[in-house]
Amino acid sequence: MASIYFSRYYLLFFSVVFLICFPGLFLAQSSSSFGFKSFAKNSNFLNEIGFFGDTKLDENGSFVQITQSWGFSAGRMMYRKPITMGMNKLGRNIKASFGTYFSFSLSPENGDGLAFVMLPNGYSSDGYNGKLFGLSNELIQKKNRAFFAVEIDTKMDNQFGDLDGNHVGINIGSLVSVKVSNSSELNLDLSSGKKLQCWIDYEASSKRFEIRMSKADETRPVSPLLSCPIDLFEMFKGQDVFIGLSSSNANSTQVCKVFSWSFKLRQVPYWMHSQPLDPQTVPKDVKPVTIRQKTDCTVRVLTALIIGIACGALGAYTVMFVWSVFVTKQPVAPEEYVVKPAIYDYDKVKVLAVDACDDVK
The missing domain is CATH 2.60.120.200 (Jelly Rolls)
Known part of the structure; x- marks a missing residue:
């Protein structure tokens, strides 16, 4: 269930980022025409x-x-x-x-x-x-x-x-x-x-x-x-x-x-x-025109594409982190790594004295 909610939030966030970075891709489709x-x-x-x-x-x-x-x-x-x-x-x-x-x-x-x-x-x-x-x-x-x-x-x-x-x-x-x-x-x-x-x-x-x-x-x-x-x-x-x-x-x-x-x-x-x-x-x-080098427009499009992907990745990481902390209420550090105090019973500890001579024999 958590993965479904995460997917929805992720898609919504990425859509907003994409609209901000690439508004022209949608506005360019608006048109008015007629033909008789x-x-x-x-x-x-x-x-x-x-x-x-x-x-x-x-x-x-x-x-x-x-x-x-x-x-x-x-x-x-x-x-x-x-x-x-x-x-x-x-x-x-x-x-x-x-x-x-x-x-x-x-x-x-x-x-x-x-x-x-x-x-x-x-x-x-x-x-x-x-x-x-x-x-x-x-x-x-x-x-x-x-x-x-x-x-x-x-x-x-x-x-x-x-x-x-x-x-x-x-x-x-x-x-x-x-x-x-x-x-x-x-x-x-x-x-x-x-x-x-x-x-x-x-x-x-x-x-x-x-x-x-x-x-x-x-x-x-x-x-x-x-x-x-x-x-x-x-x-x-x-x-x-x-x-x-x-x-x-x-x-x-x-x-x-x-x-x-x-x-x-x-x-x-x-x-x-x-x-x-x-x-x-x-x-x-x-004859078709052959473009031999990248134009300034191409560089701008590629730059905007890279920025959009980076924003999407950063947004996905942020959503995952917030979800794990506030929604599922899981601690940041796993339980197995939490240091717990140990209590020792010194009455049960036996000290064995070993004679050095016996060790030589």
């Missing part, structure tokens, strides 16, 4: 995705139409659950990486285009003016308020210093892009009306954004069209954000359609290597 390869006959779609502005689902459910075929149309499709880009647990920053994919089309009219947006909690969901990628005036005017967007821009607007009418840009708190790349480099016409694909990946460990694009019948490109270092954890200060796809057509009749959308979030401790956001999208012809 198509919107037809999907009962969970409207429960997870909200429509704002002029956004509507096609009658057949084959696509979501964010802007309609009239002037100054605007709208958004947003994931209803908030996303946390990072947290602080036990003095360690747990930052979030993510990857998102969507397929879309933009008609040839001269509209604003489409944007993947990350908006702070409490953003305005009304006040559409048919411009600014469907973002409200309230959000745009408050330049000190953090928001993030990847714009797929099909209109050259000198007000925001646009490169041309066929580019991809990264926006932080403003519609003036911090970095821009011309999609013509990939022979892509963003407003051709044809279906295109976009991959947006954020790696928290390296604080790096990568954007890839291709035509519908092509595989994911190896090299990104645009990349930029951004620390989302520092940018949003631990606040919840909402992600979505937003569009407007300004004074044109451009129609924006979204055919599929997926998103995957993974929270990874700062000392762990990040995993591929979408392992299936890694090209098969890419």
Whole structure:
């Protein structure tokens, strides 16, 4: 019976030590994701995705139409659950990486285009003016308020210093892009009306954004069209954000359609290597990278493992000692080694005198 109780206490103690030493192994498993390869006959779609502005689902459910075929149309499709880009647990920053994919089309009219947006909690969901990628005036005017967007821009607007009418840009708190790349480099016409694909990946460990694009019948490109270092954890200060796809057509009749959308979030401790956001999208012809020496991350993991084992062994010894002393009430020294006083009866002791001469004989 005592051994059963001891095993329970030991397992409990070791579990606590393991959680303290390796909290990231459990926190890294927490994730938030969704995936809609198509919107037809999907009962969970409207429960997870909200429509704002002029956004509507096609009658057949084959696509979501964010802007309609009239002037100054605007709208958004947003994931209803908030996303946390990072947290602080036990003095360690747990930052979030993510990857998102969507397929879309933009008609040839001269509209604003489409944007993947990350908006702070409490953003305005009304006040559409048919411009600014469907973002409200309230959000745009408050330049000190953090928001993030990847714009797929099909209109050259000198007000925001646009490169041309066929580019991809990264926006932080403003519609003036911090970095821009011309999609013509990939022979892509963003407003051709044809279906295109976009991959947006954020790696928290390296604080790096990568954007890839291709035509519908092509595989994911190896090299990104645009990349930029951004620390989302520092940018949003631990606040919840909402992600979505937003569009407007300004004074044109451009129609924006979204055919599929997926998103995957993974929270990874700062000392762990990040995993591929979408392992299936890694090209098969890419040669694996050979690591020739141990990295600093590996040393940290091994150090933490050794500390955890040492704490577990010390805890087990302590529990055994306390159990033996206070629970079973056994003395520290065994009874057979306890010194007991001996009483001698001197009356029964006989002294024999031996003559030295007799000993000689």
